Amino acid sequence: MLFGSHCSTAGGIWTALQRGHSIGCDVVQVFVKNNMQWLGKPFSRDDLAAYARELAASKFACVFGHTGYLINLGAQASENRDRSIQSLIQEIQLAGDLELPFLVLHPGAHLGAGEAAGIKQIVAGLDEVFAGTKRSRVRIALENTAGQGTCLGNRMEHLAAIFEGVKKPERLGVCLDTAHLFAAGFDIRTPTGWDAAIREVGSMIGLKQILAFHLNDSKTDLGSRVDRHEHIGKGKIGKEAFRHIVNDARFRRHPGCLETPKSADHHEDRKNLRVLRELI
Secondary structure: OEEEEEOOOOOOHHHHHHHHHHOOOOEEEEEOOOOOOOOOOOOOHHHHHHHHHHHHHHOOOEEEEEOOOOOOOOOOOOHHHHHHHHHHHHHHHHHHHOOOOEEEEOOEEOOOOOHHHHHHHHHHHHHHHHHOOOOOOOEEEEEOOOOOOOEEOOOHHHHHHHHHHOOOHHHEEEEEEHHHHHHOOOOOOOHHHHHHHHHHHHHHOOHHHEEEEEEOEEOOOOOOOOOOEEOOOOOOOOHHHHHHHHOOHHHOOOEEEEOOOOOOOOHHHHHHHHHHHHOO
């Protein structure tokens, strides 16, 4: 895999690339706007020019985005659902301005309406978003979840149903999070368990739909359905599990991005990246 981290855009979108370069990333994940606001400010020409200069200088293998945390396409008709759709449309537009290939999206939560109702709403929401961004090449990479609360995406059946339901499945992909897989009940600590999880993705969705990985250890136990990320080798998954994960030849050129806890100087990212690279 190609290793990197989610990097802050504080100070400007281009600063995420500077941070990624400073800690030795091959790939970088960013928020295209404030992740806790519905709408963001469009990039200025100066913003885009500075970003382009940094991108050319850093030569990352891939830079991709993650959508804001307020977005929930699984909700029933409400003001927040309408805001979610408009927010995602804008994020796709902003990602397009940066020429990002895809945005990672948590599928959504049904908020008590039930799984079938939630998936139906996600499909309808994505159809509306794709209709509003017809000319965009930006894909949505659905992220598997731990299944905390009423969140959908902890079962591959959920993601498969979304692929099957949308009118434009070619606009979709998948991002697999290791901590989420483990918390959802996939025992990826052994090569056999990892292969079983990937085989399920392949049979239900297709291996070609996997666009990226989030490489996170888990603070919580197998099947806990609690989403708590931990540093590589410091959690319940364990360092050795990541050996067969990062050496899976099927994903040699796929982004493997950290979303582990970090402080301002990014020393944790440096250490986690070193641990992952020593496993290759």
